[in-house]
Amino acid sequence: MAVLEARESSGGTWDLFRYPGVRSDSDMFTLGYPFRPWETSTSIAPGASILQYVRETASAYGVDRLIRYGHRVVRADWASETSLWTVEVCRGAEAPVTFTTSFLFICSGYYRYDEGYSPTFPGQDSFTGEIIHPQHWPADFDATGKRIVVIGSGATAVTLVPALAAAAEHVTMLQRSPGYMAVLPDTDDGFDTLVSRHVPRRLAGVVSRWKGIARALLSYQISRRSPEKMKSILRHQVTKRLPEGYDVEKHFQPKYNPWDERLCIVPNGDLFKAIRSGRADVATDTIETLTPAGIRLASGAELAADVVVTATGLNLLLFGGMALSVDGVPVDPATKVTYQGMMLADVPNLAFAIGYTNASWTLKIDLVVHYVARILRHLDRSGHTTVTPVAPPDVGELRPLIDLTSGYIRRGIDQMPKQGAHAPWRLHQNYPRDVRMFRLSRLHGNGLLFSGRAVQWTRRSGSFKETPQVGGVVSADPVLAAPRSIAVDGRPVCYRDTGSGFPVLLLHGIGRSLADWDEQHTLLGAGHRVISVDLAGFGGSTALRGRHTLDVLAAWVSRFLDALDAEEELGAVDVVGNSLGGAVAMRLSVLRPEKVRRLVLINSAGFGATVTPALRLIAVPVLGRLLLRPSPKAAYRTERALFVNRSFVSQERIAASVARGSQRGAMRAFREVACDLGTFRGIRPRWRSRLIAEVAAAGKPVLILWGDSDLILPAGHLDEARRLLPEAQTHLFEQTGHMPHIERARETAGLIREFLH
Numbered sequence: 001m002a003v004l005e006a007r008e009s010s011g012g013t014w015d016l017f018r019y020p021g022v023r024s025d026s027d028m029f030t031l032g033y034p035f036r037p038w039e040t041s042t043s044i045a046p047g048a049s050i051l052q053y054v055r056e057t058a059s060a061y062g063v064d065r066l067i068r069y070g071h072r073v074v075r076a077d078w079a080s081e082t083s084l085w086t087v088e089v090c091r092g093a094e095a096p097v098t099f100t101t102s103f104l105f106i107c108s109g110y111y112r113y114d115e116g117y118s119p120t121f122p123g124q125d126s127f128t129g130e131i132i133h134p135q136h137w138p139a140d141f142d143a144t145g146k147r148i149v150v151i152g153s154g155a156t157a158v159t160l161v162p163a164l165a166a167a168a169e170h171v172t173m174l175q176r177s178p179g180y181m182a183v184l185p186d187t188d189d190g191f192d193t194l195v196s197r198h199v200p201r202r203l204a205g206v207v208s209r210w211k212g213i214a215r216a217l218l219s220y221q222i223s224r225r226s227p228e229k230m231k232s233i234l235r236h237q238v239t240k241r242l243p244e245g246y247d248v249e250k251h252f253q254p255k256y257n258p259w260d261e262r263l264c265i266v267p268n269g270d271l272f273k274a275i276r277s278g279r280a281d282v283a284t285d286t287i288e289t290l291t292p293a294g295i296r297l298a299s300g301a302e303l304a305a306d307v308v309v310t311a312t313g314l315n316l317l318l319f320g321g322m323a324l325s326v327d328g329v330p331v332d333p334a335t336k337v338t339y340q341g342m343m344l345a346d347v348p349n350l351a352f353a354i355g356y357t358n359a360s361w362t363l364k365i366d367l368v369v370h371y372v373a374r375i376l377r378h379l380d381r382s383g384h385t386t387v388t389p390v391a392p393p394d395v396g397e398l399r400p401l402i403d404l405t406s407g408y409i410r411r412g413i414d415q416m417p418k419q420g421a422h423a424p425w426r427l428h429q430n431y432p433r434d435v436r437m438f439r440l441s442r443l444h445g446n447g448l449l450f451s452g453r454a455v456q457w458t459r460r461s462g463s464f465k466e467t468p469q470v471g472g473v474v475s476a477d478p479v480l481a482a483p484r485s486i487a488v489d490g491r492p493v494c495y496r497d498t499g500s501g502f503p504v505l506l507l508h509g510i511g512r513s514l515a516d517w518d519e520q521h522t523l524l525g526a527g528h529r530v531i532s533v534d535l536a537g538f539g540g541s542t543a544l545r546g547r548h549t550l551d552v553l554a555a556w557v558s559r560f561l562d563a564l565d566a567e568e569e570l571g572a573v574d575v576v577g578n579s580l581g582g583a584v585a586m587r588l589s590v591l592r593p594e595k596v597r598r599l600v601l602i603n604s605a606g607f608g609a610t611v612t613p614a615l616r617l618i619a620v621p622v623l624g625r626l627l628l629r630p631s632p633k634a635a636y637r638t639e640r641a642l643f644v645n646r647s648f649v650s651q652e653r654i655a656a657s658v659a660r661g662s663q664r665g666a667m668r669a670f671r672e673v674a675c676d677l678g679t680f681r682g683i684r685p686r687w688r689s690r691l692i693a694e695v696a697a698a699g700k701p702v703l704i705l706w707g708d709s710d711l712i713l714p715a716g717h718l719d720e721a722r723r724l725l726p727e728a729q730t731h732l733f734e735q736t737g738h739m740p741h742i743e744r745a746r747e748t749a750g751l752i753r754e755f756l757h
Helices: 047-060 155-165 191-198 201-225 227-239 248-252 270-277 361-382 407-415 431-440 514-524 550-567 580-591 613-618 621-627 632-642 651-662 666-677 685-698 716-724 745-756
Strands: 003-005 067-069 072-079 084-091 094-101 104-106 130-132 147-151 170-175 181-184 264-267 280-284 287-291 294-297 302-304 307-310 323-326 329-331 350-352 386-389 448-451 455-458 463-466 484-488 491-499 502-507 528-533 573-578 596-602 702-707 729-733
Touching (some): 147 155, 155 264, 155 270, 155 280, 181 227, 248 280, 264 270, 270 280, 361 431, 361 448, 491 514, 502 514, 502 550, 502 745, 514 528, 514 745, 528 550, 573 580, 580 596, 580 685, 613 666, 632 651, 702 716, 729 745
Parallel strands (some): 003 067, 072 323, 104 350, 130 307, 147 170, 147 307, 170 280, 502 528, 596 702, 702 729
Antiparallel strands (some): 072 084, 455 463
C-alpha cells in the first residue's frame, strides 16, 4: 500500500487553512475517528487541535509511514488485460514516475488546494490596502488596530469575523445575501462527561457520537419537512443574541430554506457577541467598486478598510484534477452515475471518498472506508481481480452528486458525477439509513460485478485453483534437513537443526509452525547453527496437559534447550521470534538470562494493545471455538492477512494451515494462548508492561523488525517498541505484512546476520 500526497505535509484542510479562528463546523464527537474517539470536552475544536489529533492517529496506526509526500497524481489508466491501474505521478522538478496498483482509492476531497475562489472586483487595483484570501493566510498578519472587511457569509467568514474583532479596530462582514446560522456550545453540555464517568471510555465515545448524529439528523429532518418551523427556531436564536432593534430580517433571514445551503455554526454565539460589543457589524449589499480607501456599495454607502478578506469560497476540483481512462479511453466523471456515492459506473477497481454535506463529513467517509474494505476482503477471499459497478438501464432522473445550491457547488457542478433516483445509485444524506446500506447490504447482486480470477475456490473438489503468478517466494533448499524429534517432559517435540556455528533459535507465531523458518534455515545456515521448533500444541509438537500460557511456553522452551544441551552442548543462544514467538523469546530472556545472548523480534507481540479483530474474537467463549475450526476457506483468509504479496498465499501454505489447525490439541492451545495474552478489547496491558520493563532492565542487545502493512500487529507497535526500548536497533520493511522473514526473507536474513556479527 502507498498513500500519495501532493502536498509536503499531512493534515489536508487542517494543515492548509491557517486563518484566525479556524475550527471545525461539526462537533468532534462525530467528526473524529470512531476507533480513536475525541476525548476532550471541546466539541467545536480549533484547527490546530484537530491537526494534532489527525497526525497522532496516523502515527499510532502506522499510516504516516505509508505517505509519500510531494507526489501529485496527474492521470491513471486501467488496463483490463492485467487488471491493474497505471498511475502517473509528478514529483516537483523531478521526472514523473509511475505506480501500478490493483485498486485505486481517491481521498482528495473536492476542492483545489492551491487556490481558492477569488473573483476580480471592479477597482481592485486601486485599493491601497491588503487583499487576503483565507486559503493563503499570511503567517505574519497582525490585525491590531486595522479596519477589516470580510467579504462572504459562509462558514469561513462567520469564523473570521469574531476572531479578527478581538484585535482589530473594526470588522465588517459584507454579504450579498444572508445565510442561516445555528448557535451551538463549543464544549460538552455535561451529558458526555456524565456518561464517561459511568461507562467504559470506548462505549462513552460511541454514546457521544450517536448523540451528535441524532441531533444533526433531527435538525436536517425538521429543516426538510417543516422548513418554516426551523426558520423560526434559527431566527429566535439569532434575535435574542443581537442588540434590540437590530435589522434581523435584512442581515440574518435568507430567502431560501434551511439546508438548501449548509448551515453555519456559531459556537457560543461569538459572532453575535462581537456585533453587540460594537467591534463588528454586518452589511448586506453588493459591491459597486473598490476604492483606494475601502469599498463602495451599490447603495452608495462606503466601507473604510485597511484590509479586505475575500472569504468567497472554494474552487471545486474532483479527484485532485487527475485524468482517468479505462483501456486508454478517457473517463468523464460528469457523465457517470455513482454507486453509493463512492464508485463510478463502468470504472473498475476505483473508489473515492466524499462526505456528508448535512452532517459531519467524516461520518460518510467512515462508511465508505468500511465498504471499500468489504470489497477488498471479498476480492481476496473469492480470488476475483476486478469489481465494477454496473448501472441498470434506468436509474431514474439524474441529479448532481452534491445536492446543495451553495455558490462553490454551482460554479463547479459541471464536473461532478451524478446520482440516480433509487439505491444504490442515490445518496440519502441519512447516516442510519446509510449504515444499513453500507454495512449490512449484500455485495453480490447489488450493482457490483465481480470478475477475473487469481485464486479460485472450488466447492466440488474442496481445493484452490491458482493462476500462475510472478512472485517473490524464496525457494527452500530441496535438501533441507528433515525435522527431528526430542522428548520434553516425556512428550515429543518437533524441531529442525541445520548449519554450524553460533546457535540461533527461531520461534514461530501463534497457530504457526517451524516451517515458517525454512527460508531462514537456508539463508542463515552458512554461519550459524539454526534451530527452529514447533511450540507446544502447534505444528508437530504435542499439546501440554495443562494450560498454554506465555509463561508456560517460555518455561517449556527453556526445558527444550536443556534437552538439546543434554545431547550436545549448546551454550547460550541468540533467539529470533515472530509474533507470539517474539513474546516467548523476551520471556525466555528474563527467565534464563544466562541462556539468551541477543534478541531479534519480528512483528512481535508485547509492544501495543492493537491486534487484528480476528484474534480478539478468539477470546469470546463460543465464537472463539467456531472461528478456530479448520477449513480451507478460513485458512485462505488467514494466510491472505499475513502477506502483502499474494504470491505467498499458495495452495501449499493453505493446505499446511488446515493441517496445523486439525492437529489434536491445536485449537485448545491456540485459544488458551490467545486468552492469556488478550481479550476481545485487545492485548492485555499488564503482562506487556511487566515484560518490556524486565527486558529493558536486562539490557540485552535487541533488533526489532516490522512490516509496514501488518494487519495482525500494526506497524504503530514499532513506535511503542522504539519508545520502550530506546537502545534497540529497528528496521521497517515497506510493502510487507506480518511475516517479513518469509516475505522479505533475504533482507531479513541480511539484517539478522549483520546484527549477530
